Amino acid sequence: MTNETLIITQDEIRRALDLSDYISIIEQTHTCHAKSQVYTPDLLHANVQQGEFHLKTGGLIYPDGEYYGVKINGGFLHNTQNYQLPNILGIIYICDARNGYPLAVMDSVTISKLRTGAASAVAAKYLAPQQSIQLGVFGYGSQAEIQTKAISKVRQIEHIRVSGRDIEKASAFAAELQKEFDIPITCHSLEETARSSNLIITATPARGYYLKKEWINPGTFIAAVGADSPGKQELQPELVASATIVADIKSQVCRVGESQHALKQELITPEDIYAELGEIVTAQKALPSTEDITIYDSTGTALQDISIGVTIYKKLKQKKCNKIKLFN
Numbered sequence: 001m002t003n004e005t006l007i008i009t010q011d012e013i014r015r016a017l018d019l020s021d022y023i024s025i026i027e028q029t030h031t032c033h034a035k036s037q038v039y040t041p042d043l044l045h046a047n048v049q050q051g052e053f054h055l056k057t058g059g060l061i062y063p064d065g066e067y068y069g070v071k072i073n074g075g076f077l078h079n080t081q082n083y084q085l086p087n088i089l090g091i092i093y094i095c096d097a098r099n100g101y102p103l104a105v106m107d108s109v110t111i112s113k114l115r116t117g118a119a120s121a122v123a124a125k126y127l128a129p130q131q132s133i134q135l136g137v138f139g140y141g142s143q144a145e146i147q148t149k150a151i152s153k154v155r156q157i158e159h160i161r162v163s164g165r166d167i168e169k170a171s172a173f174a175a176e177l178q179k180e181f182d183i184p185i186t187c188h189s190l191e192e193t194a195r196s197s198n199l200i201i202t203a204t205p206a207r208g209y210y211l212k213k214e215w216i217n218p219g220t221f222i223a224a225v226g227a228d229s230p231g232k233q234e235l236q237p238e239l240v241a242s243a244t245i246v247a248d249i250k251s252q253v254c255r256v257g258e259s260q261h262a263l264k265q266e267l268i269t270p271e272d273i274y275a276e277l278g279e280i281v282t283a284q285k286a287l288p289s290t291e292d293i294t295i296y297d298s299t300g301t302a303l304q305d306i307s308i309g310v311t312i313y314k315k316l317k318q319k320k321c322n323k324i325k326l327f328n
């Protein structure tokens with residue numbers, strides 16, 4: 001065992017893996033979760049005056065070792081404007097779960113962004129319609145971009161429609177996205193995008209729903225990404241209650257995901273959440289009917305962050321990375 005801790009930078013993380021790698025790793029992570037080859041994930045949310053912190057913990061048990069870690073992310077919507085910093089920033093800490101030795105500390109921003117998109121892609125691989133996709137994207141930030149790119153890795157997209165509350169920002173996002181795709185990308189109203197799509201991504205920081213039940217066609221798959229803390233909401237509770245819900249982590253979506261609102265209104269109970277993603281990936285639960293509206297309630301889990309982090313750690317530990325000795 002080495003007595004050094006790797007300090008892994010954002011640039012090193014960006015060079016280590018591509019989006020397809022993330023998708024493969026995240027699929028295996030949820031397989032491990034379904035097979036109980038993990039240390040139970042958990043989360044803590046804390047509000048501060050100008051923003052919020054998410055602390056997510058968990059660990060994975062691999063044949064070649066056991067790893068435990070924590071991700072601490074700060075979310076500050078005015079950082080770019082006020083401090084010239086990212087609105088979301090933080091670190092991932094990974095240790096050897098057999099003895100607690102700190103193996104690596106690394107930037108969390110790139111991993112958080114890419115693993116969230118990758119998780120939606122894994123969910124879409126199993127749950128989205130098989131025919132050509134009419135993709136509706138709600139939001140125009142970096143997560144909306146990576147979600148779109150990730151979905152394109154697992155489904156053939158025919159048309160992308162973009163919506164957001166700020167039409168100018170939505171139009172600018174659609175124009176930037178068009179540089180990446182050789183398919184039509186157009187900007188529409190919320191309702192028009194919803195009614196025209198059979199796969200929907202919601203990736204906004206909204207704290208009140210904007211996607212209504214009556215707009216959604218049977219058979220539509222929704223990757224609900226924005227709600228990841230208390231109070232955040234993008235979907236009408238009646239829409240959530242009418243759908244087949246697949247959670248990343250069931251206990252989390254009840255607390256901080258889209259499901260929290262339907263639960264508070266007593267439209268559903270925790271038992272109404274059909275499955276966790278790992279149960280779908282491993283076929284422990286059957287795929288929903290193709291006529292169902294299916295919602296992937298994505299809150300993010302440290303299992304995803306740690307599995308990506310461990311892969312990067314293993315890849316870089318033999319190279320000339322920044323290393324420090326924390327203990328004599």
